[in-house]
Amino acid sequence: MKYSKKDRQKLLLETLDKNPFVTDENLASTFHVSVQTIRLDRMELSIPELRERIKSVAAHNFGEDVKSLPIDEVIGEIIDIDLDKQAISILDITHDHVFARNGIARGHHLFAQANSLAVAVINDDLALTRKSNLTFVKPVKVGDRVIAKAVVTSSDVEKNSTLIEVTSKVENETVFVGQFSMYRVTMS
Amino acid sequence: MKYSKKDRQKLLLETLDKNPFVTDENLASTFHVSVQTIRLDRMELSIPELRERIKSVAAHNFGEDVKSLPIDEVIGEIIDIDLDKQAISILDITHDHVFARNGIARGHHLFAQANSLAVAVINDDLALTRKSNLTFVKPVKVGDRVIAKAVVTSSDVEKNSTLIEVTSKVENETVFVGQFSMYRVTMS
């Protein structure tokens, strides 16, 4: 059962969208036409050849800027800090921070901002996160400016332990809350 | 200035790791050897040809079973996944992941690996982290290979809620544990 040219080309597009790894020969046999016809179809639809299709899939995966977390010591920009008391940082959410699918910021960026702020507020040589308790109150989107405020709630010098509460807001609405139990040591 | 065979092969590996889209001809000219030498090197190192390299990059991006999260958005490499049941990923800790000061991995990378694995394991269109509870059991250092295992512990379809426990280990020693309460929705 042969399709009309139009139908075939439509199906061709769908097929290649689902699976770009198909040769012309392959397509020809599935559509019961000659390889040349497939080539003409690709011309008309300006679909590149197999190798180029694969390359572009690969390049998309590869070439896109690495979305790993930045190397800088603090995620977000610290705009106010009072060591061992409180600190505030700002993080502007860009498309790099969100799921492509729905534009919602990925949790680890909010965590990273909060956690690195918690580390920064501690006035010691070594500060490590021991435990934490997070609540993602409301989804954060592209363009949002997240303002995180870290407050030191208690400090037990004996146990080298400090509790910090970080609250992140967008336009004065709380989007994230985290309690961090930090381990701290002064080296000297 | 020519390199010794050993050095060249080492560099070759690094080069192709950074950029797999390079032809033998290209490599030959950058290393100032003949194309045949490059081919021999690839043989010895069992590096596949350009097209295969590209294909594998593309296939990784495409064919995989990750639904909620495009593969390139997962922090760490997923090596096993059984949707709605469990998943495993590997993250090699490099100097990019640690505090320059002490070589200890920054918490948000462990969180990112665990959290994105939790998102990936969910067989739905949308998966967001609602709450989480983290314990950083033991410091992780440069060179460590962190193996995170996410296990779905419960699922409440009414509440669109799923609980996931992620345990991360280095050489079979637990370094991190996280409980994630995820919000999930199927769109259709």
Added chain:
DNA sequence: ACCATTTTAGCACTTGGTACTAATATCAGT
């Protein structure tokens, strides 16, 4: 039946290789 569109065929040429053979270069040890 006629013309346009569509489809098929065939050939030369291209990339980026594999597989294989054979000739040189280079170095190490005696």
Added chain:
DNA sequence: ACTGATATTAGTACCAAGTGCTAAAATGGT
């Protein structure tokens, strides 16, 4: 300096999956 071993280069035939081109054949609509 000579001998082997190792490393490098050269060259050939071949392959996959194409492009580009020309030309013939089939099909459809009126």
